[in-house]
Amino acid sequence: MSDVKFHSFQKDISQIALPLKFTFPFYYTPHPLAIxxxxxLQNYLLTQNDFTHNFGMGATVNSLEIGKMFGVLVVKDTNNNLGFLAAFSGKLAASNDHxxxxxxxxDLLEANGFFLPEIQELNKINDTVERLENSEDLVHLKLSLENTIATNEKKWNGFKHYCQKQKQLRNKVRDSFEAHKDSEEYAILVDYLKQQSSRDSYELEHLQKEIKEENQQAENTYQSYLDKINALKQERKTRSAALQDTIFQQYTFLNSQLESKSLYEIFNKDLGILPLAGAGECAAPKLLQYAFSHSLDPICMAEFWWGKSPKSEVRQHQHFYPSCRGKCEPILGHMLSKTITDEDVFKMVTKFDCDVEIVYEDEYLAVINKPENFLSVPGKFLEDSVYKRMKERYPQATGPLVVHRLDMATSGLLLIAKDKYTHELLQRQFIRKSIRKRYVAILDGxxxxxxxxINLPLRNDLEDRPRQLVDFEIGRPALTKFEVVNYENGTTRIHFWPITGRTHQLRMHASHALGLNTPIVGDEFYGNRADRLYLHAEELQFIHPKTKEKMTIICPAPF
Incomplete structure (x- = not known):
């Protein structure tokens, strides 16, 4: 095939059987052909001279270090030749064209397109806003307003004090002539004092009006300057929204039957569901779009990370990753709608083949040992869970039953309350952080x-749930204590005491570069997949809500 985007395999693939179905992009084990x-592709990245990009792996370079997600799509052409396509997410070396x-x-970066000229205009607005916001004129106007208000307030308080003193003086004069109040002279004096009082009231009212006008003039001058800035910001907002709208209209995606849908149609704009920024720029949609538009039959696909991990998340160099759900799931849902793919394993399973062990039980509560890869509460597609099993075991129980949760992949101790009151009292202990939990894990190194x-704030990765991100600005506080137990065959057995209870807290704190930088064995989100996640909630300490006894429940890890 003459298409330079179609790459022939450099190794013999004649003995590798083709997959029966195309890759399910959100949970897969890479097929040998995709590997x-x-x-x-990785060998090309190591040896190429086509572009310069600092992936953050070599010697220090005076440029921004940016790792990148790459994808490969194994395809068959119309002559039944097997090869593959390659793509990257976003831009590479500040370009889309490689x-x-x-x-x-x-291509947003097309020279004659609408995007770059509009970006230039938006940049001009940004520069003007920044210049106005940092100008000495704005500082002086604000200072002038503050000084005017302060000076007038001092003037107002001073004159009010003068008027009060004058009133006291008039009262004293009037009181001193009280014995002559029936005389004509007293009547003249009272009339004179009233005139003085009216004069002071008039002058006070006049001063108040004068001060109000001066303050208003200073405020208007200052606000006029702010209005100029706000008008530019509103123009920027309007133009940005219009640009985003135009961009979304340009992105149209094919499926295997060449049926086309725009981003707006895919994300259902009419229902108020707008595409996330960067939607359609990931490797997977690029690969499938090219294949469908060039009569290439997709066989299997895989995506991997190349380079240094971003500071906020955990990405391992050369590790394979599923497509992100936030941006890609709606798009790939359309693009693969007429393609037979592997099943979503989470939709295939309806009931887990496992028992839920009761470690402790009394009239009020129970402590169970949750198996690994078993839900604490029903999920989006799967009802079988600790909650369902406990509901069946304790049909007379009231309240939510499950007091706290463990990640699906994590095994270990969970508290079950048999009535609402017990549940409430145990929940209070969690809120006060008086319940002590100890986990055991095996670290991959x-x-x-x-x-x-470890003190790293966490938040949801809105583009790829349930993954978490480290975010020092809007992340929720997350604190974990740890202690190494021993070392086993190049791994570390460790105890964790989570002070807070964030989603994936121990997994992120173990794997992130600012944490332990050593992922838990079997962590498919932040490390390497294995037979299980080697994380177990081994010990639980709490005060019994009824007996007030301090309870310590231990369930040794199965590994």
Whole structure:
């Protein structure tokens, strides 16, 4: 095939059987053909001279270090030749156009397009707003307003004090002539004092009006300057929204039957569901779009990370990752709607083949040992869970039953309350952080630091739930204490005491570069997949709501 985007395999693939179905992009084990294609692409990245991009892996370079998600799509052409396509997410080396990779679905950086000129206009507005907001004129106007208000307030208080003193003086004069109040002279004096009082009231009212006008004039001058800035910001907002709207209209995606849908149609704008920024720029949509538009039959696909991990998340160099759900799931849902793919494993399972062990039980509560890969509460597609099993076991129980939760992949101790009151009292202990939980984990590497505390705030990755991000601005506080137990065959057995209870807290704190930088064995989100996640809630300490006894429940890890 003459298409330079179609890459032939450099190794013999004649003995590798083709998959029966296309890859389910959100949960997969890479097919051998996809692994070979990925290795060939990685070798190209190591040896190429086509572009310069600092992936953050080599010697220090005076440029921003940016790791990148790459994808490969194994395809068959009309002559039944097997090869693969390659793509990257977003831009690479500040460009969309690279010979080795398929083009974007829509090229925002096209020289004669609408995007770059409008971005230039928006940049001009940004520059003007920044200049106005940082100008000495604005500082002087604000200072002038504050000084005017302060001076007038001092003037007002001074004159009010003068008027009060004058009133006291008039009262004293009037009182001193009280004995002559029936005389004509007294009547003249009272009339004179009233005139003085009216004069002071008039002058006070006049001063109040004068001060109000001066303050208003200073405020109007200052506000006029702010209005100029706000008008520019509103123009920027309007133009940005219009630009985003135009961009979304340009992105149209094909499926295998060449049926086309725009981003707005895919994300259902009429229902108020707008595409996330960058939707359509990921590797997977680029690959499928090129394949469908060039009569190439998709066989299997895989995506991997290349380079340094972003500061906010955990990405391992050369590790394979599923497509992100936030931006890609709606798009790929359309693009693969007429393609037979592997099943979504979470939709395939309706009931887990496992028992829920009761570790402790009395009239008021129970402590169970949750198996790994078992839900604490019903999920989006799966009802079987600890809650369902406990509801069946204790049909007379009231309230939510499950007092707290464990990640699906995590095994170990969970508290069950048999009535609403017990549930409420146990929940209060969690809120007060008086319940002590100890986890045991196996880390994928040797951790030199024996003890310590990890303090990394976390938030949801809105583009790829349920993954978490470290975010020091809007993340929720997350605190974990740890202590190394021992070392086993190049791994570290460790105890964790979570002070807070954030989603994936221990997994992120273990794997993130600012944490322990050593992922838990079997962590498919932040490390390497294994037979299970080696994380177990081993010990639970709490005060019994009824007996007030301090309870310590231990369930040794199965690993």
């Amino acid at each position: 070979l294609a990925a290795k060939q 010979l080795y990779f398929v083009p974007p679905v829509f 040797i951790l030199e630091q024996k003890t310590g505390t």
